[in-house]
Amino acid sequence: MSLLPEEIFYYQFGNQPQVREPKGRRKTYLCYKLKLLDETLDQGYFKNKKKSHAEICFIDKICSLDLDQTQRYKIICYVTWSPCAHCAEKLVAFIDDHPYLSLQVFTSRLYVHWLWVNQRGLRRLWKSNIPVLAMTEPEFTDCWKNFVDNQERPFQPWEKLKQYSDKVKRRLQKILKINTIDLFSEQSSEEIRDLNNLVDAVRNLNLDAHLPHY
Template sequence: MAGWGRISGGDYIQIPWVRNPMKRLYPGIFSFHFRNLIYANGRNSSYLCFEVAGVQYYSSRTVSFHRGVFRNQVYENKSYHAELCFLSWFKANKLSPGEHYHVTWFLSWSPCARCAEEIANFLKQHRNVTLRVFAARLYYFWNPAFQQGLRKLRCLGAQVKVMSYHDFNYCWENFVYNRYMRFRCWKKVHRNYNFMSTRLEEILRNMSLLPEEIFYYQFGNQPRVSEPKGRRKTYLCYKLKLLDVTLEQGYFKNKKKSHAEICFIDKICSLDLDQTQRYKIICYVTWSPCAHCAEKLVAFIDDHPHLSLQVFTSRLYVHWRWVNQHGLRQLWKSNIPVLAMTEPEFTDCWKNFVDNQERPFEPWEKLKQHSDKVKRRLQKILKINTIDLFSEQSSEEIRDLNNLVDAVRNLNLDAHDPHY
């Protein structure tokens, strides 16, 4: 017995009698519970076949390997899904901060909404664990709550896929008492795989993502557009990170009574983040903040010293007005750098916030020239009253603002990180 399982948020999931994993499954159990039916009535148990490879940080050498099977466990008329049983056993028996772990799951059902939340909390707390999930069937794939759970796992870096014929064959060879018999697949295995794979792709692709045409129109840094689509609005895409883990991401657009920046502030405040941690937020905006929003952002960061905020803007909002210029300078003075979006930032925004159908970002004509123009205007604004902007330094100590902007831009490492 593995004992109690501490899983999320410092709280204990009460699984007093977590059994150690089984080595393998009997062929009939595997064929019945892992059959990839679209609607599998009567299959109320969940099975989880797992592999855990522990790798040393500095030598990249595999130092431990574990394989086994968990299923639902019932204690005092309460059922605990296989995912929670694995996490409890793993934390209590195998998890060590000195190793990096590659965990692979083969599930008879994809995680439910509650399990997805627990898995997400686990991944947030343990950056030394990477997770791959292969599901034979999608659990309540039409339910928005279950869809959101899968998207949350995807946002935290977990791979979520549907089991193919090759995955079933792999499980048969490694997790089933097969008596050296070859795997014989059931009818419609390929057709059902194609159906569920398409559904999963649609679920993961619809992570509150921007349509391509909206991105190109709203984030395009051309000073004018010829399409008769009306005025371009403010869109704000944000990414909340703890070290190298993305905890939350999404986008807002202007509402009638609330600018996108205000919606963003309300969202971050609602997360109730741990004030003992240092979080980094990167924002991509179509228009730089107006004077009112700049004031709100400054007050927000002043009230939350555990947050650092970096803003990339496609265009400058009414930059010729002194009040908006003053707002931009106040942001810099409060350590909230506002930088012009260049091709790396547009590419990062495209990858993370656009329903891109896995197509690469295609820059529009004169993107670089428009970015350079926005950058020069922004630098000209920030050079005004530079001594006031950095009042603690003398004018002789103030370096050229171009170098400062480049240095701040280099802090945005994840825009160039291939992991994102």
């Protein structure tokens, strides 16, 4: 597996709302780990292409693997930008078609989160048991260790990493609470309560138990 250069990781995965260095617009990178029990079976990363987003490349990759459908696999993804509305729908369809897979997404930043269509995409993911959570220092560290050409150097957190991560958490929480109100017209109170319980449960997971048992 090729590894991300150190400078690419820090620039692309940095959760700062703005960057001062003139390195161009930050792009979507997606790092994934496919696990069976405690064993990592496959891992790698993708970045956006002109005609194919990183999420679509990831889906194509997993679909190309000869997985035993009698087993239960877990996938952890680290992304620089949360999925856009189109990719969110593709991920939902992918997991619906592959019930032996469970997927959890950690994002460094939220992609155009003020647009209703992207908020709806994030809510669709949660509703389909695909939690999207903010990357915190443990997730950045794990990503650094597994996907970066780090030359055995430890991860060095940048200034205000925690504050930026907390801001993303609060924004996600607000988006999901908005969803709770919207769902009253089409879901029962029991279904809404289940969604809120899922949000709370996943938020309390530690790095060693990233994925809930659905």
